Structures are given as structure tokens and as C-alpha cells.
Amino acid sequence: MAIPAKPGSYARPFLKWAGGKTQLLGEFEKRLPEELRNGTITKYAEPFIGGGAVFFWLNNRFSFEHSLICDVNEELVLSYKAIRRSTDNLIALLGELESSYLSGNETEREEFYYEIRNAFNRKLPAIDFTRYSADWTERAAQIIFLNRTCYNGLFRVNRKGGFNVPFGRYKKPEILNAENIRDVSRLLKTTRILHGDFETVRKFADDQTFVYFDPPYRPLNPTSSFTSYSKKGFSDADQVRLAEFFRELDAKGAKCMLSNSDPQNENPEDCFFDDLFDGFSIERIPARRRINCNGLCRGDVNELIITNYPVSGTR
């Protein structure tokens, strides 16, 4: 059964990730299924893992017998697998990147950043994402380094899959946190890590599983879209397919929670998600995300939290 986790395991995200859910954890806390607390749920699946804020948070609180994480971004999945498999080697490589970076002045740091970014992009055609190799460890170290030192801590690629975020000017970025990498690795040892579409979790999810879905946002407006987690975007047709999948897992007895941006922030008439998830619990929660606009920026926007089980204690 899902029991409270042992103290001492505090793994937390090792990458900054667009759409990270750290700020909503308090809201999720109030909406966890009762079956998670009473021990009926023993499995956890997160098919849009990204930086894993919810995955790490939940696993620090509950010990699942089995967990599965998945993402369509192959560089991200490679990083999770490399941390699990070559922890010490990765720590050593990241330590070297950190020392070289921190020993330079600002111009040297910038040059070093672009050197690593170029090396990372040049190597892409030679990487076999389907088979583990020593190259993976170097690549994971570069991904973490670039993520920690790039502008805004993003992972964004162009159409060809090249990492294209410019240099970020940080005084003393935390590049290596060896203790966290070890904690993450320990947790991942009991986690299945899959690369692919969210439907990949189909077989795993059953009536003892809690599934949290955090798909790419439906853009608030045409200029606010951040759609470059991967070469392929996430269209309205994908959102529809996801809602159908949510219904399928509901029919299997899985407990499901999904978050997304609320299109009614922009257009109060837009019932896209209300229609798609008709019959489920749909709540609108204020979030500290702002509409990306020039001049007239509105304040906080709502986030949707949709569950296929009744939520208690939230009002």
C-alpha cells in the first residue's frame, strides 16, 4: 500500500522546467484522492513528467510500490535514465563543468556556455536515444549545466531539435547539487522511465493507480504559447485525445487528476475543457502565472484542476 515515505528522502527537481508545478502543490495537496491516504492506491503514474515537481513531492510523502514516469522529450528522458544509471560519473562530469564555469569572468563564462551548447547540438545526430551508452552521461551533465546557466532556465529546442536558449547572467548559479542527484537516483531506481506519448501509461494504470496529467498548456492567447518542449507541439486534437484517455482510465478505476490553463482567462465563453471533461469535478484555482502580453497585463490567472473523484475539504 502507499505508506508515508521514510524521512530523509528529499529528492527534488534537478531541472527547471517550463510549466513546473511547485507553486500549485498546496492546491494539489487538498485534492489528493482519499485512496492515497487510506492505502488502496499502491501505484503512481505521471505521463507528462517534465521537471517532475509533483512526482518528487508525492514520493517524499508516500512510498508507492510502483511508479512510472513518461515524457515525449527524449533529452529529458535520457537525463532521468542517466542519473539513475551513472550517478557518480554524472556528478563528476557536472562538477567539472561547474568548476570551469565558475572560475571564469563573465565574458569567459558566456564563451564557455556557448562552447558547451555548440558541442551539445553538434553531438545530437550521433546520439542513440534508444540504447544506453556512455555518451548519455556526458549529455545529461550538459543538459543540467545548460538548464542552470541559460536565460530563464528553460529547455527549449528549435525545429531541428537544437537547444537554442541564450546565455543567462547569473552571479552564482547552482549547477551541481550532488546530494540531490543521489536522492533523485535512489528514487528512480524503483521507477519505470518511459519515453513516448502519454498513452504509453495505458497498460500500467489500473484501479490501484493514481495518475497525474500535466499536459502542455493550451495557449492563453496566440502570442503566449510556449510550445517547444519538443519538435512536435500539443494541439487541440491532442487535448481531445487526452480527455478520451482520461475517460478510459476512469473506466478502469484509476484515480486521475489533470491540470491545465483555463481558456476562460481570455474568453469567458470558452468552454473547451468544461465540455471535454463534462461529468468530472472541474475547479478553477488562482495561479501566479501571468498572461504574456505587451502593455496591458492582467494579474493572476486561473488554472484548471480536474479530477475523476470527489474532492473534499477544498471549500
Ligand SMILES: C[S@@+](CC[C@H](N)C(=O)[O-])C[C@H]1O[C@@H](n2cnc3c(N)ncnc32)[C@H](O)[C@@H]1O
Ligand atoms: C507542463 S509540462 C510538465 C511540467 C511538470 N509537471 C513539472 O512540474 O515540471 C508538459 C510536459 O509534457 C511533455 N509532452 C508534450 N507532449 C507530450 C505527449 N504527447 N506525451 C507525453 N508528454 C508530452 C513535454 O515535453 C513537457 O515536459
